[in-house]
Amino acid sequence: MKNVLITGGAGFIGSHVVRLFVNTYPEYKIVNLDALTYAGNLENLSDVDGSSNYTFEKVNILDVEELERVFSEHEITDVIHLAAESHVDRSIHSPLDFVHTNIVGTVNLLNTAKKHWANNFSDKLFYHVSTDEVYGALGATGFFTETTPYHPNSPYSASKAASDHFVRAYGETYDLPFVISNCSNNYGPYHFPEKLIPLFINNIINKKPLPVYGDGLYTRDWLFVKDHATAIDRVFHKGKRGDTYNIGGFNEWKNIDLVKLLCSQMDEKLGNQNGTSEQLITYIKDRPGHDRRYAIDATKINQELGWKPSVTFEEGLAETIDWYLENTGWLNNVTSGAYQQYYSNMYTNR
Numbered sequence: 299m300k301n302v303l304i305t306g307g308a309g310f311i312g313s314h315v316v317r318l319f320v321n322t323y324p325e326y327k328i329v330n331l332d333a334l335t336y337a338g339n340l341e342n343l344s345d346v347d348g349s350s351n352y353t354f355e356k357v358n359i360l361d362v363e364e365l366e367r368v369f370s371e372h373e374i375t376d377v378i379h380l381a382a383e384s385h386v387d388r389s390i391h392s393p394l395d396f397v398h399t400n401i402v403g404t405v406n407l408l409n410t411a412k413k414h415w416a417n418n419f420s421d422k423l424f425y426h427v428s429t430d431e432v433y434g435a436l437g438a439t440g441f442f443t444e445t446t447p448y449h450p451n452s453p454y455s456a457s458k459a460a461s462d463h464f465v466r467a468y469g470e471t472y473d474l475p476f477v478i479s480n481c482s483n484n485y486g487p488y489h490f491p492e493k494l495i496p497l498f499i500n501n502i503i504n505k506k507p508l509p510v511y512g513d514g515l516y517t518r519d520w521l522f523v524k525d526h527a528t529a530i531d532r533v534f535h536k537g538k539r540g541d542t543y544n545i546g547g548f549n550e551w552k553n554i555d556l557v558k559l560l561c562s563q564m565d566e567k568l569g570n571q572n573g574t575s576e577q578l579i580t581y582i583k584d585r586p587g588h589d590r591r592y593a594i595d596a597t598k599i600n601q602e603l604g605w606k607p608s609v610t611f612e613e614g615l616a617e618t619i620d621w622y623l624e625n626t627g628w629l630n631n632v633t634s635g636a637y638q639q640y641y642s643n644m645y646t647n648r
């Protein structure tokens with residue numbers, strides 16, 4: 299019997315992980331712990347809400363007393379930790395928020411797990427979900443492997459790197475059983491429209507400019523979020539304790555090429571003349587410290603755990619666009635209110 303605590307389950311990736319676990323493992327009790335920040339939204343999980351093996355706890359990982367209550371009440375046996383401040387641009391404006399949630403919050407969870415599982419670590423697991431950004435930036439060639447030295451360049455990636463180090467240190471120092479995965483850029487349904495793909499989909503729908511940073515030649519390795527969720531499932535169940543796994547799509551795109559593909563798929567789906575959305579592309583001032591290229595070598599998870607992505611980028615992107623076009627209510631809800639202020643701070647007064 300497993301009682302699995304999934305933190306950040308109301309966010310983008312977390313909601314896909316919660317859905318997969320609730321539906322695949324009816325014998326597990328899944329506890330979704332989330333503070334519901336601007337990025338957390340219970341609408342993301344309306345289809346699993348009410349499932350008998352699912353519980354939601356509105357708790358901030360900075361609140362140690364509440365964490366201890368949740369661990370005791372639900373007799374937590376495993377943690378899959380996704381809760382985080384996740385947007386690089388926000389980290390440039392408010393680095394301390396990232397120190398608090400990503401570093402202090404992670405250490406709070408580690409302490410709570412260690413205390414609650416006191417000296418009985420058999421069949422326990424602390425799974426920390428992290429990012430490829432901890433490795434820094436690549437030049438034109440090469441890939442991040444699990445042994446690439448950490449070289450974080452943004453406050454976001456520095457805070458995630460610190461959290462990875464704390465997890466590993468708790469393994470070494472206290473024997474806490476852990477596993478870490480470092481994943482590339484995700485895309486898909488329920489992605490908050492502050493990140494490139496959903497922001498540009500929303501702007502194309504609303505005929506607003508598409509703000510490409512710098513020369514647009516930055517490269518990211520994109521993975522469909524449902525494939526990340528299956529990778530997390532695989533690492534959770536089969537990953538070697540104390541190990542790290544890189545997760546990626548073998549799917550590199552320069553931003554401008556990705557944006558052009560997105561524009562042409564959107565034009566087709568919206569019945570626009572081809573080329574209409576591309577006219578919205580606007581080059582704007584670059585992101586400070588912008589990492590030039592990320593690319594993951596996912597050989598280890600492929601060879602050791604048999605995982606590989608299930609969809610091509612064109613298929614995943616088409617499913618993503620369809621989802622946003624069918625869920626304009628969701629998009630309108632998350633872009634009302636505070637989002638408008640965020641958008642004008644980030645883009646109008648850049």
Ligand code: NAD
Pocket residue numbers: 305306307308309310311312331332333334335336337338339357358359360379380381382383384385399403427428429430458480481482483484485490
């Ligand atoms: P997200 O911003 O969409 O969701 C984060 C969730 O964490 C939200 O539901 C939010 O309410 C919750 N949260 C934030 N602060 C909290 C706090 N103090 N206490 C409790 N809950 C809190 O993020 P995401 O894109 O789904 O990323 C999830 C995880 O995966 C993060 O750890 C991120 O670093 C990592 N990751 C993301 C990507 C990506 O491309 N999005 C890639 C690799 C790794």
Ligand code: DAU
Pocket residue numbers: 384385386387428429430431481482483484492493494495497509510511512516517518553585592
């Ligand atoms: O690599 C994994 C990381 O991917 C995750 O750890 C982060 O949580 C996630 O946000 C993502 O980080 P990026 O900074 O790569 O994602 P973002 O969508 O913000 O930007 C993708 C690229 O697009 C990047 O080169 C910056 C650029 N960009 C982004 C925005 C929001 C633009 O040109 N214009 C924009 O408006």
